[in-house]
Amino acid sequence: MTDLQQLKNIKLDYEDNIAIVQLNQENSKVNILSRKMMNEFVPVFNHLKNDDNIKGIIVISAKPGSFIAGADINMFESVKSRDELYQMSRNGQEIMNQIEQSSKPIIAAIAGSCLGGGFEVALACHYRIAMNDKRTGFGVPEVKLGLLPGAGGTQRLLKNLSLSDALDLILAGKEIKAKKAKAMGLVDILVEPIRSDVQDIEEQNIEYLRSIAIRKVKEIVVQKPTKRKFGLMENIKSIIMLNSYVRNYILSQAQAKVMSQTQGLYPAPLKILDVIQQTLENGSKVGLNAEAEAFADLAITNEAKALISLFHGRTECKKNKYGKPEREIKTIAIIGAGAIGAGIAHVSIDKDFQVILYDTTSSALYHGQSQIIKSYQNYIKRNRITSTEYSRILSNLNCQTTFDNLEKCDIIIESVFEDLKLKQNILNELEQYIPEHCIFASNTYILSIHQIAANSRRPHKVIGMHYFSPVDKVELLEIIRAKQTSDNTICTAVSVGLKQGKIIIIVNDSPGFYTTRLLIFSFIELFYLLQEGLLPNDIDKATKKFGFHIGLAILLDSGVASRVAIGQLPPKSNSIAT
Numbered sequence: 001m002t003d004l005q006q007l008k009n010i011k012l013d014y015e016d017n018i019a020i021v022q023l024n025q026e027n028s029k030v031n032i033l034s035r036k037m038m039n040e041f042v043p044v045f046n047h048l049k050n051d052d053n054i055k056g057i058i059v060i061s062a063k064p065g066s067f068i069a070g071a072d073i074n075m076f077e078s079v080k081s082r083d084e085l086y087q088m089s090r091n092g093q094e095i096m097n098q099i100e101q102s103s104k105p106i107i108a109a110i111a112g113s114c115l116g117g118g119f120e121v122a123l124a125c126h127y128r129i130a131m132n133d134k135r136t137g138f139g140v141p142e143v144k145l146g147l148l149p150g151a152g153g154t155q156r157l158l159k160n161l162s163l164s165d166a167l168d169l170i171l172a173g174k175e176i177k178a179k180k181a182k183a184m185g186l187v188d189i190l191v192e193p194i195r196s197d198v199q200d201i202e203e204q205n206i207e208y209l210r211s212i213a214i215r216k217v218k219e220i221v222v223q224k225p226t227k228r229k230f231g232l233m234e235n236i237k238s239i240i241m242l243n244s245y246v247r248n249y250i251l252s253q254a255q256a257k258v259m260s261q262t263q264g265l266y267p268a269p270l271k272i273l274d275v276i277q278q279t280l281e282n283g284s285k286v287g288l289n290a291e292a293e294a295f296a297d298l299a300i301t302n303e304a305k306a307l308i309s310l311f312h313g314r315t316e317c318k319k320n321k322y323g324k325p326e327r328e329i330k331t332i333a334i335i336g337a338g339a340i341g342a343g344i345a346h347v348s349i350d351k352d353f354q355v356i357l358y359d360t361t362s363s364a365l366y367h368g369q370s371q372i373i374k375s376y377q378n379y380i381k382r383n384r385i386t387s388t389e390y391s392r393i394l395s396n397l398n399c400q401t402t403f404d405n406l407e408k409c410d411i412i413i414e415s416v417f418e419d420l421k422l423k424q425n426i427l428n429e430l431e432q433y434i435p436e437h438c439i440f441a442s443n444t445y446i447l448s449i450h451q452i453a454a455n456s457r458r459p460h461k462v463i464g465m466h467y468f469s470p471v472d473k474v475e476l477l478e479i480i481r482a483k484q485t486s487d488n489t490i491c492t493a494v495s496v497g498l499k500q501g502k503i504i505i506i507v508n509d510s511p512g513f514y515t516t517r518l519l520i521f522s523f524i525e526l527f528y529l530l531q532e533g534l535l536p537n538d539i540d541k542a543t544k545k546f547g548f549h550i551g552l553a554i555l556l557d558s559g560v561a562s563r564v565a566i567g568q569l570p571p572k573s574n575s576i577a578t
């Protein structure tokens with residue numbers, strides 16, 4: 001029995017007859033439903049449930065940016081048997097049922113990520129109040145770990161949403177922002193954050209959210225909650241759902257989409273569809289059991305283990321192991337307004353970097369600028385940003401055909417053709433204009449950073465930053481350190497990349513670095529297959545069936561790959577990854 005005076009991951013507060021359960025996972029950036037957290041949460045909840053003085057409960061997080069990031073992923077890895085996983089899911093479902101069935105109103109006051117098991121907790125609560133800010137997002141990303149929501153999430157999402165919307169969330173594992181969650185009926189009240197120029201803003205916002213939640217729960221205690229009224233469209237949708245022909249049609253469409261996107265290589269989406277079908281045909285009791293069975297089946301697959309390992313790898317690649325750069329980076333100059341240069345500008349301006357986009361001609365510059373403007377206009381159309389945000393973001397972009405203002409730059413990212421002489425000349429010329437602290441990054445997939453810096457006055461400030469097209473969609477950034485590159489230069493490049501939202505690998509300045517070298521070996525095999533008489537289309541089909549996102553032959557046909565394959569790669573190979 002946990003002593004309620006000795007809680008380490010939960011702070012229990014009271015205001016009048018309202019209990020505030022504040023989650024604050026020890027030694028962690030995020031809250032998770034770990035064994036330690038659950039060992040405190042369950043006794044706290046039972047105590048509050050049985051205490052007659054308590055009339056209402058609020059579940060809130062003390063951590064800025066994180067409500068609950070889900071069940072503890074490491075817990076699944078430590079489990080020894082399938083039965084244990086099944087039981088874990090059943091226990092999770094039982095806790096959520098207890099929350100839902102509580103006679104006292106329970107409000108989830110949500111600021112930050114509300115994901116997986118965290119979203120399942122929120123869905124089990126009677127009322128959801130959410131901060132309408134960038135960091136607050138809802139989703140069930142379990143499918144990305146090769147799993148499915150295993151604490152009643154499939155059932156509650158089906159109850160709260162139309163079948164298509166529920167499928168959309170569970171199968172894609174995508175995150176939605178608070179405003180969209182409110183529009184979908186998953187959130188009851190949106191709270192606007194306090195102005196962003198206030199100090200300790202996030203802590204203050206949590207306090208503010210808490211005060212609104214306390215007011216609301218007191219109101220509910222007096223009035224008793226009114227059931228959410230469904231609109232006309234929702235009523236029509238639920239009538240349609242009673243029709244098995246319509247249901248089966250939606251499920252078969254979803255299955256076809258899954259098969260075309262995954263080639264059937266991932267078991268989780270297919271299991272999810274199966275659980276949903278069983279629920280729709282036999283009701284929630286069968287659905288819950290099917291969910292737990294599927295959770296246990298999936299958690300022991302190699303696919304889940306590989307995807308969980310990928311999660312850990314990605315988390316590692318989001319860290320700056322070099323610490324903090326000596327200077328804060330405010331201004332970036334990008335040399336070359338082609339698709340990649342413009343893409344780099346695109347991922348920089350919305351992170352509040354001041355960007356100078358340079359090209360030699362107005363028409364090239366116009367082309368790059370139009371690419372950026374078009375993308376951001378699309379975001380407005382898709383409600384990803386408001387027109388005010390659009391104006392603010394675009395005001396960070398300065399396009400020019402001269403080297404004016406380069407003295408303000410903290411980093412230059414050169415993204416011109418793969419021509420060693422050209423890159424060397426640009427570096428030499430720019431060194432006349434840029435300040436002493438400014439670092440120079442070359443966006444190259446093949447040229448030696450050491451050679452690019454051969455005539456530099458400060459080679460320790462030269463580094464490679466290899467972006468991938470389309471830059472606003474591909475998360476990977478390959479950072480290449482030459483022997484002479486200083487740690488602060490690497491640290492600065494990593495911090496810029498992380499702020500741009502990239503997942504970063506750091507590699508040595510060796511032939512083909514990491515990514516291009518991997519491609520080379522695939523292309524060598526491809527050439528053998530072509531010589532043996534296979535058709536490019538068949539090779540593409542086979543590689544896609546194997547799991548490649550695009551066919552290998554079509555990849556070769558894209559300019560980048562062919563130039564790599566045609567022999568710019570130096571013959572000698574050294575070790576690559578740092």
Ligand SMILES: CCCCCCC[C@H](O)CC(=O)SCCNC(=O)CCNC(=O)[C@H](O)C(C)(C)COP(=O)([O-])OP(=O)([O-])OC[C@H]1O[C@@H](n2cnc3c(N)ncnc32)[C@H](O)[C@@H]1OP(=O)([O-])[O-]
Nearest residue numbers: 029033069070071072073089092113116117141149150151
């Ligand atoms: C009650 C039992 C119920 C059982 C039944 C199953 C229930 C459920 O359906 C299954 C799940 O929820 S599956 C889960 C579904 N949820 C997800 O898939 C969400 C996974 N998480 C994320 O997507 C991101 O971490 C966030 C967006 C939450 C934060 O991003 P950010 O601000 O850039 O932060 P960051 O740098 O990424 O992470 C900081 C630290 O937190 C760590 N950590 C984080 N989540 C963890 C977790 N769930 N676990 C463990 N650890 C987790 C992370 O490793 C790192 O550790 P380190 O030691 O410092 O290296």
